Amino acid sequence: MSYEVIGISVLWLFLYGYLIVASIDFGAGFYAYYAKVTKRDHIINQIISRYLSPVWEVTNVFLVFFFVGIVGFFPKSAYYFGSALLVPASFAIILLAIRGSFYAFENYGSKQSNIYMFLYGATGLFIPASLSVALTISEGGFITEENGVVSLKYAELFTSPLAWSIVALAITALLFISASFLTYYASRANDEKALNLVRKWAIFWATPTIIMALTTMIALSQRNERHFNNMLDLWWVFGISIACFLVALALLYVGKHYGVAFIAIMLQFLFAFFGYGIAKFPYLLDPYIHIEDSVTSEPMAIALIIAFIGGLLLLIPSLILLMRLFLFNADYAKGKK
Amino acid sequence: MKVEFDTVLMSRLITAMTLGFHIIFATLGVGVPLFISIAEFIGIKKKDKHYTLLAQRWARGFVITVAIGVVTGTAIGLQLSLVWPQFMQLAGNVIALPLFMEVFAFFFEAIFLGIYLYTWDRFKNPYTHWLLSIPVLIGAGISAIFITTVNSFMNTPDGFLLQNGEFTDVNPIAAMLNPSTPTRVAHVLGGSYVTVAAILATIAAFALLRKKGAATYHKKALKLTVISMFIFSILTALAGDLSAKFLAEHQPEKLAAAEWHFETEENADLVLFGWLNEDNEVVGEIRLPGFLSFLAHGNFSSPVIGLEEFPEDEQPPLWIHYMFDLMVSIGFFLLAISFIYLVFTFVKKWNANNKLFLWLIALSGPLAMLAVEFGWIYAEEGRQPWILRGYMTVEEAATSSPYITHMFFLFLLLYIVLGTLCVVTLRKLFKNNPAEVELEKRYPAFEKGESE
Numbered sequence: 001m002s003y004e005v006i007g008i009s010v011l012w013l014f015l016y017g018y019l020i021v022a023s024i025d026f027g028a029g030f031y032a033y034y035a036k037v038t039k040r041d042h043i044i045n046q047i048i049s050r051y052l053s054p055v056w057e058v059t060n061v062f063l064v065f066f067f068v069g070i071v072g073f074f075p076k077s078a079y080y081f082g083s084a085l086l087v088p089a090s091f092a093i094i095l096l097a098i099r100g101s102f103y104a105f106e107n108y109g110s111k112q113s114n115i116y117m118f119l120y121g122a123t124g125l126f127i128p129a130s131l132s133v134a135l136t137i138s139e140g141g142f143i144t145e146e147n148g149v150v151s152l153k154y155a156e157l158f159t160s161p162l163a164w165s166i167v168a169l170a171i172t173a174l175l176f177i178s179a180s181f182l183t184y185y186a187s188r189a190n191d192e193k194a195l196n197l198v199r200k201w202a203i204f205w206a207t208p209t210i211i212m213a214l215t216t217m218i219a220l221s222q223r224n225e226r227h228f229n230n231m232l233d234l235w236w237v238f239g240i241s242i243a244c245f246l247v248a249l250a251l252l253y254v255g256k257h258y259g260v261a262f263i264a265i266m267l268q269f270l271f272a273f274f275g276y277g278i279a280k281f282p283y284l285l286d287p288y289i290h291i292e293d294s295v296t297s298e299p300m301a302i303a304l305i306i307a308f309i310g311g312l313l314l315l316i317p318s319l320i321l322l323m324r325l326f327l328f329n330a331d332y333a334k335g336k337k
Numbered sequence: 338m339k340v341e342f343d344t345v346l347m348s349r350l351i352t353a354m355t356l357g358f359h360i361i362f363a364t365l366g367v368g369v370p371l372f373i374s375i376a377e378f379i380g381i382k383k384k385d386k387h388y389t390l391l392a393q394r395w396a397r398g399f400v401i402t403v404a405i406g407v408v409t410g411t412a413i414g415l416q417l418s419l420v421w422p423q424f425m426q427l428a429g430n431v432i433a434l435p436l437f438m439e440v441f442a443f444f445f446e447a448i449f450l451g452i453y454l455y456t457w458d459r460f461k462n463p464y465t466h467w468l469l470s471i472p473v474l475i476g477a478g479i480s481a482i483f484i485t486t487v488n489s490f491m492n493t494p495d496g497f498l499l500q501n502g503e504f505t506d507v508n509p510i511a512a513m514l515n516p517s518t519p520t521r522v523a524h525v526l527g528g529s530y531v532t533v534a535a536i537l538a539t540i541a542a543f544a545l546l547r548k549k550g551a552a553t554y555h556k557k558a559l560k561l562t563v564i565s566m567f568i569f570s571i572l573t574a575l576a577g578d579l580s581a582k583f584l585a586e587h588q589p590e591k592l593a594a595a596e597w598h599f600e601t602e603e604n605a606d607l608v609l610f611g612w613l614n615e616d617n618e619v620v621g622e623i624r625l626p627g628f629l630s631f632l633a634h635g636n637f638s639s640p641v642i643g644l645e646e647f648p649e650d651e652q653p654p655l656w657i658h659y660m661f662d663l664m665v666s667i668g669f670f671l672l673a674i675s676f677i678y679l680v681f682t683f684v685k686k687w688n689a690n691n692k693l694f695l696w697l698i699a700l701s702g703p704l705a706m707l708a709v710e711f712g713w714i715y716a717e718e719g720r721q722p723w724i725l726r727g728y729m730t731v732e733e734a735a736t737s738s739p740y741i742t743h744m745f746f747l748f749l750l751l752y753i754v755l756g757t758l759c760v761v762t763l764r765k766l767f768k769n770n771p772a773e774v775e776l777e778k779r780y781p782a783f784e785k786g787e788s789e
Binding site for chain 1: 400401403404405407408409410411412414415416417418419420421422423425426427428429430431433434436437438439440441443444445447448449450451452455456459472504505507508509510736737738740741743744747748751755758759762
């Protein structure tokens with residue numbers, strides 16, 4: 001395999017990791033606020049805060065990892081994405097800053113306030129919306145380059161069905177992923193009440209997620225035919241994704257094996273996300289960044305891959321330790337430790 | 338032409354603001370884990386609950402500052418590409434490795450910090466929990482090292498060839514271990530530890546000045562932090578001296594601008610303080626004859642290169658002299674006050690915890706943080722007009738987006754909100770729950786008989 005393929009696969013994997021952990025985090029923020037408004041916060045807040053407290057910082061690193069990595073492997077992307085995304089990415093930074101730091105302020109500093117809970121819930125939905133702009137513009141046609149000045153066509157972006165479909169898909173998917181994870185976590189904690197509530201949410205958000213996935217496909221077919229046709233060629237990948245979704249939905253309905261259900265959902269998004277990404281190949285930004293002509297020098301690519309393997313050897317055992325102590329420790333989940 | 342200039346200026350301002358805000362929390366992030374770890378270790382070893390509580394209370398405050406450090410660090414990480422797209426396109430070929438490894442170190446630290454904070458009472462053997470602090474402090478130190486190599490590369494680029502405007506023959510390791518890396522890493526690490534020691538000493542000194550309960554607890558904190566302040570300020574001063582010698586060799590224009598040393602000469606004078614009059618002559622200064630030669634080369638008669646040797650448009654601004662002087666003065670103040678305090682502590686009949694000393698120590702934390710800012714401004718402004726010294730100027734690197742001005746004000750607002758909330762939250766956290774109350778609550782038997 002060539003360096004650029006290894007590079008983009010690694011980065012795509014990390015973006016997928018961010019998609020899962022951030023969805024859980026952002027969705028939990030939304031549900032915490034929703035439960036407070038509907039006066040059901042006493043049922044689920046315990047579950048949410050016990051899971052989120054030790055891991056919020058780790059979630060953030062997945063994102064940092066992706067954008068540092070993509071600039072490292074493909075320096076050209078810094079120029080195009082960096083120039084075009086100044087405004088949307090700055091908004092994403094500000095929302096992330098509000099969310100991350102307010103989380104710490106509230107959790108360790110004082111009692112829960114309504115404003116904070118609102119910001120916590122709202123930023124959770126706006127961050128994916130602002131980040132998904134990067135995915136939209138990578139399909140091409142949203143930026144111009146004149147006299148060495150790269151700029152984003154805002155009118156084009158805000159009137160694009162694709163942009164809005166991607167935003168809606170991101171939000172419905174995160175609510176679905178988050179609710180299914182919380183269902184699993186509540187079942188680990190033997191918390192019947194919380195379980196019933198979040199399970200209902202998970203089943204509810206399953207349908208809009210699939211509808212938005214189809215809508216996005218249609219919008220994509222009009223925006224970038226090449227990408228769309230490549231996806232049709234990979235129909236079996238999306239077939240597996242849908243099969244995983246059906247398994248997860250069935251388990252949620254029956255009310256058994258929530259762990260398996262959540263793994264099925266992770267696989268559903270894994271296949272869909274990689275199918276989407278592979279179909280995009282070989283452009284990172286259609287047509288400005290072709291994967292081959294933008295890759296970093298060979299010694300740097302080798303160094304990055306070595307650093308990546310070394311880093312993983314350090315990270316994987318640490319992550320397992322973190323999960324064993326908090327996520328998969330029944331006593332901790334129940335609130336005994 | 339004017340518009341272009343404005344976006345460059347705003348690009349510089351937004352980066353200066355983000356970094357100026359971030360390094361407050363980054364410095365704390367590097368230093369505090371070390372002191373938490375030391376305090377917890379002493380607490381276990383001596384079976385002294387005071388030290389254990391010290392570690393716990395420092396850790397609790399640390400979480401708040403870490404949160405801001407993480408989000409502002411994310412901001413600067415993204416802003417590198419958003420505000421300086423051309424720079425990242427070019428330099429990304431060479432500095433990707435340390436940036437990448439910095440994220441790994443940060444990841445490692447984040448995982449163990451989460452574990453450390455939530456497992457105080459979960460292990461039978463207290464050393465197990467203490468061991469979890471080691472990866473946190475190592476991760477914090479290593480990420481500081483990697484990011485400093487990136488900044489060093491911008492000062493003394495190395496490890497590549499430039500052909501037709503592109504970097505070729507890239508050697509990532511040589512780029513990381515560029516000439517200025519060793520002295521800068523030493524100065525940054527030492528400076529962070531001494532600053533955090535000073536800040537924690539300020540907290541203890543202030544508590545003692547307020548004279549409300551738990552005096553023994555605060556005195557122990559003060560002794561631990563002032564000893565550390567003394568050790569680390571010596572190391573930082575040594576690293577600073579090596580940095581000056583390095584500058585004389587590799588970046589003479591930075592040293593010359595800092596010292597207002599205009600003409601190349603032997604036996605050069607060190608200029609302390611003073612200001613420049615309208616004819617750019619130095620007025621009101623203290624001159625130490627020959628000391629600049631000594632600082633630069635360890636020899637009073639060696640020649641030191643002056644600013645005149647550089648074309649005018651490649652000279653750094655002259656006001657960095659003030660930054661340099663302020664940083665050095667504060668450094669020596671910290672060294673002196675911690676030294677005198679320790680002398681007083683070891684002579685039993687003298688009272689080290691007198692009011693004057695406590696006030697001076699209470700001042701040293703804020704001063705140390707100012708020194709970090711001054712030193713950083715000096716280092717960054719001292720390489721103007723370059724973003725990549727000798728290869729790319731800041732004007733060639735900045736974004737051309739006119740929205741940069743709006744973003745500046747948006748971020749200004751964000752940092753004002755974050756800074757205010759940080760202070761409010763920390764005050765709430767500690768004011769409503771002072772050490773004496775917590776000691777009483779948790780170790781009632783232990784606290785009996787202690788009410789100085």
